[in-house]
Amino acid sequence: MQEIKTTQLVKQYKNLTAVDKLGLEIRQGELFSLLGVNGAGKTTVIKMLSCLTKPTSGDAIVGGYSITNEPVQVKRLIGVSPQETAVAPNLSVKENLELICGIHG
Template structure:
């Protein structure tokens, strides 16, 4: 089943094209990575797909619902783990999870149960009573993703989930993300090429608001006749990048 389909999705700001007639499909359960240099149009695309900004032209269909005509339904099906950790620093880990569950309509008993389920699946039991502000960056990112999942979304947008983390914390979070594969459709934006190469089923590469290519890491390497994924990315996303 198709989770996301974009149809000539376009966004202009004061006459400048940020995203130019984007057409692609993402399958349900897929982990799909979005790569590109700064200003490529990744963030603008994610904002349109998550109904944070309206497209200038075109549309996107999220699990059968238009972001133009039915954004409220779309928002019920998705959630976003933003680049900035979305946690309440003075609440404990457990309190953060119960609070978010309550915001999404769970009563007190349901909130406690959802929090317990997430604590178990995200291996947070050792830190449940610690205040969020005392956690390391890696644990804060893990908690932020857990909070985004408490509403049980069918599509999860992860915006730079490991930005600023050390190598060990990054690899630990990769393990968390890998466990989510096939359980929820994940749209990942990252500047770490090795992250996309390790985690994603398919990768899209954008440059100057346009989609240059989509494929698995090996497919993109083959298409560009390069030896490594980094070289393939540069060939597609760099100045004068090719489209294939």
């Protein structure tokens, strides 16, 4: 069973195509790494899969749910930890997680 499957996933910003017809299958239990140079679209893919940004076209299924039609269910299954500084640097890790969970439901 695929835990993540993308079908012709595209993200465009004005005249820039950040992700172009991505086709990807990641099976349950599989170890996977998303590699590429700066600007290759890695962050954009993660943002689409975690429903933080909508694809221009195409779709992805995450844990059996569509990122375009069932984003609430997808958000309940996954979490993303950005490399940037914590949302609230004066809070503990636990407090930051609780804050983010409260924002995303």
